[in-house]
Amino acid sequence: MQLxxxxxxxxxxxxxxxxxxxxxxxDAAKLNFESGQYRTSNNRAYYAIFRSIxxxxxxxxxxxxxxxxxxxxxxxxxxxxxxxxxxxxxxxxRAQEVRHASDYDDFYIVSAEDAKEQLETAEEVVDMVEKYLxxxx
Numbered sequence: 815m816q817l818x819x820x821x822x823x824x825x826x827x828x829x830x831x832x833x834x835x836x837x838x839x840x841d842a843a844k845l846n847f848e849s850g851q852y853r854t855s856n857n858r859a860y861y862a863i864f865r866s867i868x869x870x871x872x873x874x875x876x877x878x879x880x881x882x883x884x885x886x887x888x889x890x891x892x893x894x895x896x897x898x899x900x901x902x903x904x905x906x907x908r909a910q911e912v913r914h915a916s917d918y919d920d921f922y923i924v925s926a927e928d929a930k931e932q933l934e935t936a937e938e939v940v941d942m943v944e945k946y947l948x949x950x951x
Contacts, residue, residue: 826947836864837940852928859909860913863909867888870888870943
């Protein structure tokens with residue numbers, strides 16, 4: 815049986831809730847970046863990306879416990895199918911690497927350039943997902 819996007823508690827509602835949370839994370843990343851808190855900016859930018867791709871997966875009634883599973887299934891269902899461009903997959907992987915280093919590597923030096931790249935990727939992904947979600951209405 816094919817599920818409707820509005821079945822089971824509203825997959826569409828969940829997707830837009832996740833997108834709203836992603837926008838909040840993106841706003842926080844921008845504020846952190848502007849105040850020179852690049853590690854925190856990297857973290858919030860990554861989570862804006864993660865929540866955005868989770869919003870897409872909500873439409874398919876999918877959720878995963880591990881970030882790698884979430885990213886892998888997003889790539890399979892939305893990138894490899896042509897919904898989103900292939901280069902976004904590389905950018906998401908890079909964002910995950912930067913966030914991991916920023917959060918866990920004591921000796922990772924966060925440059926303004928890397929943080930800016932992370933922020934730009936987050937903006938691109940959030941905007942792309944929002945456009946996609948709105949096109950489904």
